[in-house]
């Protein structure tokens with residue numbers, strides 16, 4: 165069955181991405197405290213109404229995994245975070261794990277933005293993991309020992325690990341791993357490939373929707389359509 | 395505060411599903427309407443740029459302008475302190491088109507007996523079948539009265555489906571339980587998918603009567619809008635293709651084209667104003683620049699969704715209404731209830747279900763266990779549920795959908811997801827709950843929104859009726875999934891668990907003939923102030939099992955038509 169041609173407005177968007185540039189400019193303007201001009205068009209009115217977390221993910225997908233400097237967490241906290249999420253979704257024969265996919269960048273950005281309210285939970289939880297690990301800290305332990313500690317944290321058996329820390333960390337790790345790459349995680353679509361999600365695929369044919377039909381991964385992020393990560 | 399603006403014939407507060415339809419009907423009748431909408435005016439390109447699960451399902455960007463910041467608080471009963479609800483609040487949208495922009499498009503008519511729950515229950519099972527403490531009443535309106543308006547809505551916005559009963563004739567392929575419709579749907583049903591066919595087979599094996607779920611999404615091009623391409627980003631997402639039949643791209647677009655509707659986006663109404671005679675005279679709102687404005691009006695239509703409808707009434711006190719607007723009878727906030735949900739996942743090992751694509755509108759539905767379509771003798775509860783199985787799954791959601799006993803993390807977790815993420819299919823039920831004396835809405839005495847305005851407080855729990863009904867339906871879902879070939883099943887949404895703050899919430903400004911036990915009449919017109927109309931689920935005496943929006947829209951049309959015909963005698 166022939167693929168439906170994408171509607172004109174989508175093509176226009178993909179090619180020119182004018183609104184993307186305009187939105188970004190507006191967001192930056194809002195960040196600098198500039199008022200959006202009265203009578204500006206509807207979308208610009210909208211931009212001024214949306215929250216600061218819109219900006220927090222800008223460029224997250226471009227950040228270098230190895231040299232990324234955390235903004236919400238300290239370097240030490242970030243090291244512990246990475247060690248923990250590397251066990252939650254490890255690199256193995258099935259492919260990259262959370263760290264290789266950049267999930268730590270998603271979490272750090274989110275803690276500086278929409279998840280700012282959970283920053284204290286992270287600070288306390290990560291510190292408690294380090295405390296329980298002893299002299300070398302959590303990141304200095306063997307993977308087996310790390311798994312033991314994480315299991316204890318999951319079962320609320322470590323002193324100082326706040327209620328809800330483990331569940332929150334796990335949920336955020338999943339969000340980063342399986343969310344759109346524009347948020348900094350799911351690099352090279354590692355999370356989506358793992359579970360067979362083909363990426364944003366605007367047209368699903370009747371054949372694609374049959375049981376056991378093969379659907380080729382398209383590896384499309386919302387970035388292609390002017391998404392800025394919000 | 396600025397000087398009052400020029401008086402409008404009618405001001406509509408909130409241009410969502412209800413307000414959008416009302417705006418259309420009034421503008422078509424040549425009446426000058428000002429639409430004040432708290433959210434922005436967006437379009438399909440804005441929605442395409444937000445086809446991502448973090449901004450949509452998780453952060454709920456559509457509710458950021460307002461709804462997310464004023465979520466009602468909850469307590470189980472009037473003696474308990476507020477607590478976090480057992481299921482997190484389901485979020486509405488703030489924008490022109492309202493939540494119809496990001497809804498799931500399931501588009502249902504209620505059936506004749508759904509309008510008469512009290513009387514039909516007593517007739518069939520006796521007075522004692524009405525659960526203790528329930529304040530359930532019949533609607534002051536019948537299916538027959540509303541049928542022409544359902545029809546008008548379906549043909550205006552574009553609803554896809556297969557009729558099951560045209561003027562009393564049962565039609566093959568549709569819902570055999572539906573009440574008579576005057577003609578076929580304007581569009582054929584949304585096509586089936588492998589999984590919806592599997593579901594239909596399973597239901598048939600058990601003797602049920604599955605049919606394609608009616609949906610307010612285009613199965614074919616319609617009214618200058620293209621057919622749905624099944625992108626999968628549907629419920630909680632705006633449609634990038636204008637295929638979803640929101641009021642934004644249907645009623646409001648046409649209303650604006652008449653030149654009679656002036657839309658003021660980013661305009662949040664703070665109070666409804668009334669005079670000493672108890673008449674409504676206009677509204678006070680914060681405009682796009684954050685300035686307080688007074689907009690005088692001959693008639694005010696309040697259509698801001700249930701929680702804000704009730705909150706604005708309670709906040710709009712005056713000399714004539716010391717306990718809140720049109721609340722001298724103390725009925726505002728009473729008879730609250732919220733749709734009950736039950737869902738189950740089933741594992742279909744080794745099968746790739748290809749559920750990532752689709753739309754929430756693409757589903758197999760059945761009505762055999764809905765309303766009074768089955769004998770409730772000895773079951774201990776009344777009413778039932780609409781049940782459906784559909785497509786559309788997103789990756790973060792799937793990363794949490796694990797069979798019991800599967801590790802939550804580590805390599806074994808990865809392995810299980812790799813093998814099974816697209817082998818889980820679900821069935822879902824919406825169970826009809828009842829209002830009770832102990833379920834109501836009022837202002838929270840402590841919690842305020844960022845502008846310092848008290849938020850609403852929800853006092854809500856299930857009665858035993860709802861506990862038994864959800865448990866019964868849950869068992870049926872398990873049977874159904876197994877008949878479809880699932881090897882194991884587990885709850886996606888547990889029985890006996892209310893959703894206190896919901897997108898299908900009802901009551902608070904109930905409609906009725908008796909001004910002592912209701913707030914509005916069958917036209918949505920306030921008993922105490924006849925130039926105030928209140929629209930939406932807040933007026934529903936009962937909900938049926940179905941999703942509410944098409945009934946909200948049909949009723950909005952019915953009410954707005956009555957207003958248009960009687961404007962001169964109603965307006966102040």
Ligand SMILES: Cc1cc2nc3c(=O)[nH]c(=O)nc-3n(C[C@H](O)[C@H](O)[C@H](O)COP(=O)(O)OP(=O)(O)OC[C@H]3O[C@@H](n4cnc5c(N)ncnc54)[C@H](O)[C@@H]3O)c2cc1C
Pocket residue numbers: 407408409410411412413430431432433460484485486487488489490491492493494496497498499500501502629630661662663664697698699700702754897898929930931941942943944946
């Ligand atoms: C995720 C999701 C999926 C859904 N799926 C379905 C479905 O498949 N089928 C179905 O039938 N229903 C569905 N619903 C429910 C459906 O969205 C509602 O029934 C419907 O939108 C209610 O219509 P309404 O006009 O009362 O409210 P809304 O459509 O929410 O409109 C209210 C409008 O009022 C505005 N407003 C609020 N306060 C103010 C104020 N103070 N001043 C000015 N404006 C204000 C809001 O910004 C909003 O635009 C779904 C809801 C959600 C959240």
